[in-house]
Amino acid sequence: MKLTTKGRYAVMALADLANFNKANPVPLRDISFRQGISLFYLEQIFLKLKKHNIVRSIRGSGGGYILFKNADELKLSEIFFAVDEKVKTINCNKDSKKGCNGKLSKCITHNLWDELDLHINSFFENKKLSELTKTQNKKL
């Protein structure tokens, strides 16, 4: 059970963005440099973030990205959803009546994983991007 780099980097990059977003758009090159993430990889990630209205882009010289919402309104769950980082603890098709491994009914552990799923997702649901930048600012 681990996080993919896509989810991790998305949050990392957005936290960076939130910190430098005061007025001007932030180019990916800066984020890449500051966070040590490949520029090409960031491009891929930000394309998704843009499609899901997490960020807004400004093209051309002097361009870059800015947050679409305020950092204190942006939930981690939204970010994860945008980059396809999803929690998947159950094995079966949740909507179907059938269980995993082709069984006719749900398996013994189905409810457990369902509960776990809920437990984990509630973390992402309750966490805002701004909670990251605040601890960052405290240090300054």
Next chain:
Amino acid sequence: MKLTTKGRYAVMALADLANFNKANPVPLRDISFRQGISLFYLEQIFLKLKKHNIVRSIRGSGGGYILFKNADELKLSEIFFAVDEKVKTINCNKDSKKGCNGKLSKCITHNLWDELDLHINSFFENKKLSELTKTQNKKL
């Protein structure tokens, strides 16, 4: 962020075991059949469970496995530990002062993932195997 089959199957198999463990050892063939898990794969999993004293084995005809502890004393975290299903949300070496991506200090998101780690692990720490068999028994 998903569960591996090893962790999932281990819990599934042990829940099955707990249900049929009344007096006699349960052979893997039965578990394999009931839960629809490859026998070979189960063998691999139970070897680990045995090494970590989750189950006890009885060889030979009429043999099989029995739980080492009572199901209400066996935490999911112990099971997961035994089969190497570990939660890994941070990217860096937790003990080192260095951060991920070769940075000299911990990254912006480090504390967040650490918190997440704790959040998830507390679920496994508080959940007992018996909580699975109980819901199962209710159905009967």
Next chain:
DNA sequence: TATATACCCGAGTAAAATAGTCAAGATTAA
């Protein structure tokens, strides 16, 4: 208008992790 700085987008690929298989052996009950 030329140029440099950005974002845009689809494809491709290498490495790692996962999931599962297999063969040969050792024990023990019946």
Next chain:
DNA sequence: TTAATCTTGACTATTTTACTCGGGTATATA
């Protein structure tokens, strides 16, 4: 003895991840 069962280490196919790359398009500014 024989069949059932655990024991062990090695092996392999598949899938997923984590990138990389090439060739665009838009725009500020000199």
